[in-house]
Amino acid sequence: MIDKRVATVTDAVAGIEDGATVLVGGFGASGVPVELVHALLDRGTTDLTVVTNNAGSGETDVAALLRERRVRRIVCSYPRSAGSVWFEERWRAGEVELELVPQGTLSERMRAAAAGLGGFFTPTGADTRLAEGKEVRVIGGRRHVFEEPLPGDVALVKAARADRWGNLVYRTAARNFGPTMAAAAALTVVQVDEFVELGELDPEAIVTPGIFVDRVVRVEVA
Amino acid sequence: MIDKRVATVTDAVAGIEDGATVLVGGFGASGVPVELVHALLDRGTTDLTVVTNNAGSGETDVAALLRERRVRRIVCSYPRSAGSVWFEERWRAGEVELELVPQGTLSERMRAAAAGLGGFFTPTGADTRLAEGKEVRVIGGRRHVFEEPLPGDVALVKAARADRWGNLVYRTAARNFGPTMAAAAALTVVQVDEFVELGELDPEAIVTPGIFVDRVVRVEVA
Amino acid sequence: MRPDLRDVARRIARDIPDGAYVNLGIGLPTLVADCVGDGKEVVYHSENGILGMGPTPAPGEEDPELINAGKQPVTLLPGGAFFHHTDAFLMMRGGHVDVTVLGAFQVSETGDLANWATDDVTHPPAVGGAMDLAVGAKRVLVMTTHTTRDGSPKLLPRCTYPLTAAGVVDRVYTDLAVLDVTAEGFLVREMAAGLTRDDLQGATAARLSFAEDVGVLGQRE
């Protein structure tokens, strides 16, 4: 019997250890697993490497992790935004290390980890300072940079609905990094608005099959 | 106004030239764009490189292309099956060149082309004779082989339904190589069972967005 | 009268073909969407997993999760589709987007683009999806003021700011001119009314050449 549903966000983040690499879904405020990140904050987990597109805003989710000094390193494409005060503060003080990765490369590196690949050559960034220290190879007359897979120990993802096998569907642009991160981590934890019965999700329209998912928790929509 | 619908399979394969690399969808008999391949046969196009998982069976589709000596080279993971008589005949006579590629690598190489990547390292096949002549690199203590992107000049794909923008959904396991091939070719031609109005396909459940599709044609279900 | 940026957006919109798949960069380039008319059907792509973006929703109709790359609320047209980030960037990097319109700090005469970082090291760097779009779109259009606010030229022999991508820009649209990037450098196609060639060269650090039939920017509406 497979049942990946857990009762609380506390159960959902159980066992996540200090020093973990955590992939955190979301783009801007869309698709961010806010309650899971707060559960991780409450758990006290620290010394984290956080992989996420933005670096949080205001006082919630990744910004709160930064404020509470739980993040040692952030891997991210666009940390600077209106309200990214805590990131900027910690970064200026040298308290958080930043690895800046072009957004498509960030996503593709996680996918490579998910797919069991050893890395890939991409033209993105090849002629830029973000290629510094990286292998560059001319392929088809064009310069490409070698990029390594980026796996997570944990992925925290937000989806719309799940069944007990962990099959997921998302809602509009909140899908963003969710499917890739879910597949790229050793432990994938998902918060959803709603649980549905097994068989209720259309097999043609399941976006993340349960094989990628370890725990699902329902979070009341505010 | 975008309208990718064409009236006949003859229109659908118009302009495909001798010497083209053609990606042909399908796995066994599931999802094979039979009528499109026959239209290509009727067109007289020859000297083809065909990329497809199997090498046809009996007297239809890819087997017919082989019988009529239209195929110079086939890139394929499993050419041998019950009824792959024409492939075997042409192969034994040295009339068709075979590039054998592990199935996951075949699919991933087409995806790399679709994604604008310069190639990738995979552990698949690294210790085998299929790695002969290829670059091997140890990554994370494991041997990986470098694989190049595999783009098509043309993709012939079968789907279930399409709208005028070329958005596609598939039916059960007939999806197989379709979405990857559709994205990996310069000209993507799709046969469907049914046309639907724009907006009728659920935006959450569109499998191949129309950006990858150039022509769609309706083929009556027998 | 010197064209304003809305005129520039209108000019760019004219160059976007019917049926094109288009990604508009954050900021200025989003102005272009409002100017594409004439019965053209254009499919807008967003890096966060949307094709077929429609206009800004009416006040009160916003869906906080349905946003564009600039994190502004948008809508979806019939025929639109959602997909994940990796597929969104597959489209961008893989040459599936027909046209992108990007802002710029600097453009070089060889088509190098600098639009993500200055030499200010007091702000943390941020790159987003600009590099993927710049290397991947079939046609890269740049929309920018011709000079910076303090009058420094943005069209240069070589960029001094960190590059976004090298040799990718096809055409530049400014408030003073429309310029193609050619093997011989910037070729002026259109100029604002009342501007002399010397005026334009004076506002440009790169050496300009001029098409045989230089048009008047904004006069073909």
Add this chain to the structure above:
Amino acid sequence: MRPDLRDVARRIARDIPDGAYVNLGIGLPTLVADCVGDGKEVVYHSENGILGMGPTPAPGEEDPELINAGKQPVTLLPGGAFFHHTDAFLMMRGGHVDVTVLGAFQVSETGDLANWATDDVTHPPAVGGAMDLAVGAKRVLVMTTHTTRDGSPKLLPRCTYPLTAAGVVDRVYTDLAVLDVTAEGFLVREMAAGLTRDDLQGATAARLSFAEDVGVLGQRE
């Protein structure tokens, strides 16, 4: 009585944990699905884009497009999902499949697997998805007769046939024994009733070692 292949399938089924994601190779290994019972919920994966495959459909109920990797008609259970080939192999290569059961021509004492080609050059080669599964599944189980039809051993110090993958096999199940691949080579865990250690070694080219508590194959049902 020497176990038949259905007994071997039953034995393998016992080792498949509840909740596992399982890919069964073409041919013999498909026998295993019929033997997994005991209220276990196992999710079967197929390389052509299926998770949650159910039993063979009733005659007349077949869907010609809903087939498994061996091109046989199958069904989909509630909770099952369809996806494309590239994602199917992402699952296989990326370590998402918990267990695969594969057939073999030969297995070496270092866990090398040869199951896709012999040295017969008169037939065209065909590889399919075997290499991806062999390198990618978390646990690789082999199901095979202990010797070939003419009595030649299949468990060897080194494979003589072309490799599918090197150092990947975790456990081998034959009609004579269950053997783990260890750093010291094949370790016999279970043997068929009535067989002596010398009998087993005689049918095996690789040197065998024996667990302290060798069980009887098929006797734990």
